[in-house]
Amino acid sequence: MFLDLFYGLRDEGVPVAIQEWRMLVTVLEKGLHDSSLFSFYNLAKATLIKSETYYDAFDRVFAKVFHGVEGELSASDELMDWLSNPKNFEGLTEEQRKMIEELDADELMRKYLETLDEQDERHDGGGRWVGTGGHSPFGHGGQHPTGIRVGGESKNRSAMKVAEDRRFKDYRTDSTLDIRNVRVALKRLRSLTREGQADDLDLDETVDETCRNAGEIELVYRAERRNNVRLLLLMDVGGTMDPYYEPVSRLLTALHEERGLRDFKAYYFHNCPYERLGTTADLYLKDAIPTGDVLRRLDDRWKVMIVGDAAMHPAELMNPRGNINPRFESDTRGIDWLMRIRDHFKRAVWLNPDPPSDWEYTRTTKVIKDIFPMYGLSLDGIQDAVTALIGAKASTSPGVTRH
Amino acid sequence: MADEKDFYRFQGTDGYIVSRPLVEAVNCALALERPLLIKGEPGTGKTLLARHVAEGLGMPMESWHIKSTSKAMEGLYVYDTLQRLNDARFGEGDVGDIRSYIKYGPLGRVFSASNRHVLLIDEIDKADLEFPNDILREIDEMRFTVMETSEEVAAKERPFVIITSNNEKELPDAFLRRCVFHFIDFPEPELMRQIIDVHHPNLDTKLLDQVLIKFYWLRGQSELRKKPSTSELIDWISALLRSGVSQEQMQNHIPFLGSLLKNEQDTTALHDFEQGEGQMPDSWSDLGPKYNQ
Numbered sequence: 001m002f003l004d005l006f007y008g009l010r011d012e013g014v015p016v017a018i019q020e021w022r023m024l025v026t027v028l029e030k031g032l033h034d035s036s037l038f039s040f041y042n043l044a045k046a047t048l049i050k051s052e053t054y055y056d057a058f059d060r061v062f063a064k065v066f067h068g069v070e071g072e073l074s075a076s077d078e079l080m081d082w083l084s085n086p087k088n089f090e091g092l093t094e095e096q097r098k099m100i101e102e103l104d105a106d107e108l109m110r111k112y113l114e115t116l117d118e119q120d121e122r123h124d125g126g127g128r129w130v131g132t133g134g135h136s137p138f139g140h141g142g143q144h145p146t147g148i149r150v151g152g153e154s155k156n157r158s159a160m161k162v163a164e165d166r167r168f169k170d171y172r173t174d175s176t177l178d179i180r181n182v183r184v185a186l187k188r189l190r191s192l193t194r195e196g197q198a199d200d201l202d203l204d205e206t207v208d209e210t211c212r213n214a215g216e217i218e219l220v221y222r223a224e225r226r227n228n229v230r231l232l233l234l235m236d237v238g239g240t241m242d243p244y245y246e247p248v249s250r251l252l253t254a255l256h257e258e259r260g261l262r263d264f265k266a267y268y269f270h271n272c273p274y275e276r277l278g279t280t281a282d283l284y285l286k287d288a289i290p291t292g293d294v295l296r297r298l299d300d301r302w303k304v305m306i307v308g309d310a311a312m313h314p315a316e317l318m319n320p321r322g323n324i325n326p327r328f329e330s331d332t333r334g335i336d337w338l339m340r341i342r343d344h345f346k347r348a349v350w351l352n353p354d355p356p357s358d359w360e361y362t363r364t365t366k367v368i369k370d371i372f373p374m375y376g377l378s379l380d381g382i383q384d385a386v387t388a389l390i391g392a393k394a395s396t397s398p399g400v401t402r403h
Numbered sequence: 404m405a406d407e408k409d410f411y412r413f414q415g416t417d418g419y420i421v422s423r424p425l426v427e428a429v430n431c432a433l434a435l436e437r438p439l440l441i442k443g444e445p446g447t448g449k450t451l452l453a454r455h456v457a458e459g460l461g462m463p464m465e466s467w468h469i470k471s472t473s474k475a476m477e478g479l480y481v482y483d484t485l486q487r488l489n490d491a492r493f494g495e496g497d498v499g500d501i502r503s504y505i506k507y508g509p510l511g512r513v514f515s516a517s518n519r520h521v522l523l524i525d526e527i528d529k530a531d532l533e534f535p536n537d538i539l540r541e542i543d544e545m546r547f548t549v550m551e552t553s554e555e556v557a558a559k560e561r562p563f564v565i566i567t568s569n570n571e572k573e574l575p576d577a578f579l580r581r582c583v584f585h586f587i588d589f590p591e592p593e594l595m596r597q598i599i600d601v602h603h604p605n606l607d608t609k610l611l612d613q614v615l616i617k618f619y620w621l622r623g624q625s626e627l628r629k630k631p632s633t634s635e636l637i638d639w640i641s642a643l644l645r646s647g648v649s650q651e652q653m654q655n656h657i658p659f660l661g662s663l664l665k666n667e668q669d670t671t672a673l674h675d676f677e678q679g680e681g682q683m684p685d686s687w688s689d690l691g692p693k694y695n696q
Contacts, residue, residue, distance in 0.1 A: 019580055023435055030434050032427070039427055046428040047435075050579035052442060052586035207484050215492055 005044070008061035014054045023047040037066070199223070229390070230263040230301055232294075232345070236308030237268050237281050241353075248307055248353065248377070263302075267294065271312040272334035273341065274323050291337060295344050303389045304341060304348035306372065310365040311354065317364045338371050349385040353377040419448070419455035420597045428585035429456060435583060438524075438542055438564035440574075443587030446632025449567040453523035456565065463516075465562075466523040467509035473530045475537030478510040479547050479556075501551050510541060511556055519560035528568040535578040543581060590633060592619060592694060602637050603644065613653040613685065614640060619694065620684050621663065626672065631663040638662045655683050 009016045024047040033039040041062060049058050205220035212218075235248065267277035267289075276288040316322040317334045342348055350372035352359065359365045359374065368374065373388050375381035413429045421429075429452075432439035441449045457464035467478055487504045490496035497503055513520045527535060541547045545558035566582065568574065590598060592615055599606065614636075622630050631639075642659040652658065656677065664670045677683075687694050 015576065017580070023437070023583070027431050027434055032430055032434055038423070042424040042427040043431050045424070046431050046583045046585055050440075050576075050582065050584045055586065203485070207488070210488060215488065217488075 004065045005061060008065055009048065009058065012054075012057040012061055014049065014057050014061075016048050020048045020050075228262050229303060230298070231261050231265075232298060232302045232304045233264070233266040234273060234277070234304065234306045234308075234341075235266065235268050235281075236271060236306075237278075237283065238270050241309055265294075265298070269308075271308075271316055272322070273337050274334060275330050275332060275337070291341075295340065298345075300344060300346045302345055304345045305351060305385065305389070306341075306348065307351045307353070307377065309354050310350065310352055310359075310368040310374070311362045312364050314363050317367060335367065335371070338368065342371055347389045348372055349388050350374045351377045351381060351385055356381075413456055413459050416455045416459045418458075418601060419451060420594065420601055421452070422588075422590070422594055425452075425585055425587065428583055432583040433563060436561050436563075438566055438582045440566045440568065440579070440582040440584045441587060442568050442570055442584070444589060444630075444632055445569060446634040447587040447589065448633065449587060450523065450525055453521055453525075453565040453567075456563070457521035460521070460563070462519050462521050462563070464521045464523060465509045465513050466525055468525045469527050469530045469534070471529050471531075473534065475534055475541075476508075478508040478524075478538060479541065480508055480511045480549055481506045482551050505549055505551065507556075510538070510547070513562045514545060514547070514556050514558040517559055520562040522562045522564045524564065524566045526569055527566050528570060528574065532575075535574050539578055539581070589622075595633070595636075598633065599637065599640065603640050606640070606644070607650065610643075610648075610650045610653065612687075613650050614643065616684055616687060616690065617653065617657055618663070620690060621657070621673075623690070627664075628666045628669050629664070635663055635665075654685050657683070 006016060006021060024044055027033070027043050027047065028040075033043055044062070045055070045058055049055060200222050202220045202222045205222070206218065209218040209220050210216065241248070267273075267279060268281050268283055269277055270283060273291060275291050276285075277291050277294060278284070279287045279289060317338075320331045320333050322334050323330070350368060352365070352374050353376075354362075354365070356376045359369060365374075373385075375385040375388070413426060413433065429439060441452060443449055453466070454464060482501075483504045483506055487496075487498060487501075491498045507515060509522065509524075513522045524538075542564060545561050546555060548555045595615060596611065599611065618631065618636055618639075621627070639659060639662040642662050646658070648658055657663070657673070660670055660673060664673065684690055
């Protein structure tokens with residue numbers, strides 16, 4: 001049962017290793033779980049899980065592994081009684097205490113489970129291990145001496161209920177996009193350099209120079225470190241992007257609040273960028289600026305993040321006069337603009353709010369995926385995209401040959 | 404207050420209400436002698452926890468507030484070379500003794516103390532990405548060497564280390580592996596009542612109900628750019644009490660909105676909602692099934 005929890009977690013991609021297991025086994029040996037499965041749940045969570053993004057996976061696995069343990073009376077009483085008696089854990093060490101010193105964690109776990117099995121067999125005879133009628137020797141009365149207050153514990157709160165509630169599913173990184181998480185992901189979008197006014201006292205250099213100067217104090221200043229990232233955001237608005245307005249506006253909010261960027265510009269397009277980009281999300285013609293101007297004004301140090309579903313009629317991407325709005329149509333194809341953007345800037349990524357599994361089924365998405373490295377608009381996707389923008393240069397995207 | 408099982412137990416204090424999972428995480432870390440890593444939304448009392456753990460266990464506390472410029476070295480000790488140089492130039496102090504120019508940081512002070520301390524390392528994620536790795540060994544082994552004097556400082560009593568993080572940066576795996584972790588979830592109404600009771604005892608129950616209904620309703624609005632936190636709720640209640648707002652005035656209006664919402668767009672949105680025909684909830688049943696089990 002316990003190993004199911006361990007491997008269940010690993011199957012879910014939760015990084016649990018022997019070290020964490022040892023921690024859990026040690027606290028159980030010390031009897032910290034007292035009398036309840038809920039305590040066991042809390043302790044297991046505190047020792048095994050190291051990020052709230054895995055809380056949901058933990059809840060799911062725990063609910064699966066211990067399903068029915070509390071619901072069916074006999075099973076629950078047995079397990080809880082067993083858990084409640086520290087003697088069970090001392091019993092493990094009575095004859096094995098010497099061995100334990102030499103045992104590695106794996107072995108320790110195995111012995112521990114063996115003991116558990118033995119206990120089970122003995123119980124088949126029909127007797128109870130400890131206590132009577134399911135009463136634990138370590139009642140809650142002993143847990144809360146007078147004058148000490150522990151809150152947040154309603155009587156019927158059970159580990160299974162907590163686990164099955166799955167209250168932490170919002171923290172999963174692969175599904176939801178909340179501003180806090182996006183901001184964390186975007187925090188990586190920086191490369192610190194020293195530029196500008198030298199007004200930070202460089203202590204090491206000062207000491208060094210002073211010593212060279214025979215003790216006459218010589219102050220050395222250097223420039224402050226600052227973020228050197230310039231980000232250009234191109235965003236698809238309207239039409240098929242409407243359902244994504246909410247997640248995308250969250251991304252935008254996070255970007256705006258990310259004042260750490262050296263420079264930030266956002267332009268908008270519908271379906272595919274052509275010779276004009278909107279400066280506002282409503283794409284008014286009077287506010288539009290020529291795409292060529294943007295390319296001229298922003299040099300290749302700018303990093304480009306394009307957000308769009310890349311789903312459109314193939315003609316909009318591949319044909320001249322492809323713009324869906326007839327007032328703007330021109331001879332240059334959408335795909336050529338995309339390649340111009342890619343070729344102009346050193347780093348560009350495409351964030352797609354559609355689930356990655358759908359990308360293969362949309363023709364235009366497949367084509368655009370070959371031009372820009374494409375990532376899902378999930379927290380994981382944004383992290384990967386930021387890495388692609390800022391990290392060591394990945395192998396260049398296959399790229400389509402110019403037509 | 405060590406009990407017969409030979410480890411410390413924390414049970415909460417009169418001024419700080421804790422949930423059971425948090426109590427168990429604290430005790431777990433105490434029993435394992437591992438650092439406790441606390442994460443959670445701003446305003447959920449991460450920093451306060453350390454102070455109250457120290458109070459509850461009767462240990463003195465030392466805090467190390469991390470800034471973006473903090474270096475791991477500063478936590479151990481600082482060798483004040485400039486002071487020494489200055490003294491040498493003007494013939495002051497005992498320049499020959501390097502020891503008098505070694506100033507211990509929070510870690511150094513806690514290690515060299517004769518009694519067990521609670522050490523708070525606050526907002527560790529503010530520092531450089533490599534920072535947690537740099538203090539890994541010192542926190543693990545509870546010892547370090549002062550290079551200038553080759554003296555070793557080893558902890559006589561392993562301090563209980565509480566680390567808080569606001570999630571601004573990822574922490575390295577090797578660091579996480581050594582910690583007991585707890586994420587402070589936002590308190591549910593039941594726990595929130597107890598928390599409020601600590602700060603504002605004798606609050607009228609009906610008024611409190613209205614306050615909590617409005618508060619949880621507000622937090623439930625997904626469009627909100629910054630959700631109000633527990634500490635803001637407490638401040639808000641102080642403002643309400645001082646102005647003597649009655650329960651009736653709270654029915655369809657949120658007074659002193661400024662203490663709850665800190666973002667202009669949020670404030671404007673709510674103002675528009677009030678001016679329009681928007682109906683605020685005034686009973687728990689208006690809030691949906693989540694609060695009505």
